[in-house]
Amino acid sequence: MRVGILGIQHESNTFLSVPTTMEHFRNGAMLTGEGIRSQYAQSHHELGGFFAALDAANIEAVPIYFAWALPSGTITAETAEELIEQLLREFAAAGELDGLLVAPHGAAVSDPYPDFDGQWLSQLRQNVGPDLPIIGTLDLHANLSPQMVDACDALISYRSNPHLDQRQVGQQAAELMIRTLRNEVRPVQAAAFPPVAINIERQLTADSPCREMYELADQLLTRPGILSDSILLGFPYADVPEMGSSFIVVADGDQQLAEQSVGELNEYLIQHRTQFLPDILELDAAIDLALASPQPVCLLDMGDNVGGGSPADSTFLLQALVDRQIDDAFVCIADPASVERAATAGLNNAVELEIGGKTDDRHGHPVKVAATLLSLHDGKFSESKPRHGGRTHYDMGQTAIVNIADGPTVMLTTRRMVPFSLSQLTSCGIEPQRYRILVAKGVHAPTAAYAPVCPTLLRVNTHGVTTADMQSLPFKNRRRPLFPFER
Numbered sequence: 081m082r083v084g085i086l087g088i089q090h091e092s093n094t095f096l097s098v099p100t101t102m103e104h105f106r107n108g109a110m111l112t113g114e115g116i117r118s119q120y121a122q123s124h125h126e127l128g129g130f131f132a133a134l135d136a137a138n139i140e141a142v143p144i145y146f147a148w149a150l151p152s153g154t155i156t157a158e159t160a161e162e163l164i165e166q167l168l169r170e171f172a173a174a175g176e177l178d179g180l181l182v183a184p185h186g187a188a189v190s191d192p193y194p195d196f197d198g199q200w201l202s203q204l205r206q207n208v209g210p211d212l213p214i215i216g217t218l219d220l221h222a223n224l225s226p227q228m229v230d231a232c233d234a235l236i237s238y239r240s241n242p243h244l245d246q247r248q249v250g251q252q253a254a255e256l257m258i259r260t261l262r263n264e265v266r267p268v269q270a271a272a273f274p275p276v277a278i279n280i281e282r283q284l285t286a287d288s289p290c291r292e293m294y295e296l297a298d299q300l301l302t303r304p305g306i307l308s309d310s311i312l313l314g315f316p317y318a319d320v321p322e323m324g325s326s327f328i329v330v331a332d333g334d335q336q337l338a339e340q341s342v343g344e345l346n347e348y349l350i351q352h353r354t355q356f357l358p359d360i361l362e363l364d365a366a367i368d369l370a371l372a373s374p375q376p377v378c379l380l381d382m383g384d385n386v387g388g389g390s391p392a393d394s395t396f397l398l399q400a401l402v403d404r405q406i407d408d409a410f411v412c413i414a415d416p417a418s419v420e421r422a423a424t425a426g427l428n429n430a431v432e433l434e435i436g437g438k439t440d441d442r443h444g445h446p447v448k449v450a451a452t453l454l455s456l457h458d459g460k461f462s463e464s465k466p467r468h469g470g471r472t473h474y475d476m477g478q479t480a481i482v483n484i485a486d487g488p489t490v491m492l493t494t495r496r497m498v499p500f501s502l503s504q505l506t507s508c509g510i511e512p513q514r515y516r517i518l519v520a521k522g523v524h525a526p527t528a529a530y531a532p533v534c535p536t537l538l539r540v541n542t543h544g545v546t547t548a549d550m551q552s553l554p555f556k557n558r559r560r561p562l563f564p565f566e567r
């Protein structure tokens with residue numbers, strides 16, 4: 081038997097003014113055939129789980145197409161069409177298949193398809209016909225749509241945020257495919273879309289109130305006939321009707337059991353919705369608290385959450401650390417112009433810089449400083465441990481480490497970089513333990529890397545396209561009513 085593997089993954093922040101183009105995907109991943117296996121088979125990514133389970137069952141894995149870009153703005157119409165065209169072309173060339181394993185992220189938005197995942201999955205379904213099994217994985221930040229559910233026989237999402245279970249979930253989806261192909265089970269699924277959007281601050285799965293909801297989901301799994309259940313916490317930064325939480329239950333041939341069980345999860349969240357309102361910590365209070373807390377302190381910059389699509393050049397925290405002359409702090413900012421300027425000045429030389437705040441006017445002004453270039457790097461590093469995103473190789477482009485007089489140490493990168501790995505710091509000679517404050521531009525994803533080093537983690541409500549205060553964002557297309565916008 082032969083099972084195809086394909087996916088397009090993007091999390092689109094529709095509040096960002098910069099659109100996502102093919103260039104973003106080329107800088108991420110754009111792979112066909114065996115290139116997918118060589119990049120991902122050994123990784124902690126769900127694709128790695130697909131390969132592992134199929135190989136173990138002696139079923140031929142047929143890698144077909146995979147495209148991924150770092151979360152960013154809405155995908156342009158041209159790029160959306162090109163991605164779907166490439167995917168369908170590669171699929172058509174893959175030969176006879178017995179099933180398809182798909183890996184959408186679930187929160188991709190494009191012009192003209194606000195439900196881009198639903199669009200490409202539906203087109204794929206039209207191409208394969210109604211009978212070929214399509215089973216897939218989802219990021220728990222998916223904004224699920226009925227189209228995604230209709231296009232697939234079963235969808236299973238990650239259960240952990242930070243996402244440390246991606247490979248296991250991929251394996252689980254592939255095992256369900258194998259059992260389906262052997263006629264041992266017949267998956268049917270039901271979904272529920274409660275009128276609740278869960279604030280990003282409440283999305284740590286190991287803590288209350290998420291933990292109790294996952295305990296209920298774990299209990300449901302013990303019910304005879306249930307094959308899987310999924311909680312989609314949702315991605316709040318997309319102005320689309322699908323934005324919000326949702327649930328999926330997959331049952332063995334019993335649609336009514338799936339419907340009834342998904343209804344219980346739905347009811348639980350509606351009943352407990354007020355527990356999912358955030359605790360908000362403002363910037364100055366956060367720095368005061370950081371200075372009085374066990375060190376190093378990781379300050380999580382919620383408004384510039386790079387893994388949520390933000391520009392990685394917000395300066396609100398950097399400006400505050402400079403103003404308060406905190407010199408044992410570390411901040412990373414994407415700023416190719418400053419990298420070049422520092423590199424031109426040369427090692428150990430003074431240079432005037434205007435750092436960050438260049439993408440738009442929502443993430444602070446450039447910070448004018450006198451700095452010294454400490455070191456220059458090619459910006460490539462790798463990570464072998466399970467970390468959010470499941471990736472092993474990173475490239476942040478030419479990278480400069482500069483020291484601001486009476487202020488923090490700043491890593492200036494050419495490309496936007498997600499703070500998911502401490503190798504990002506150590507590969508450039510930065511020892512995280514030596515700092516009093518480490519700024520990480522994220523909310524929960526960085527904690528897999530930072531929590532082992534930082535006894536204190538503080539989530540800071542900064543302005544920006546990923547602000548914790550989601551009610552301040554200009555939504556026009558979200559579903560109504562939707563908690564917390566409507567109580």
Ligand SMILES: [Zn+2]
Pocket residue numbers: 219220221243
């Ligand atoms: Zn996610």
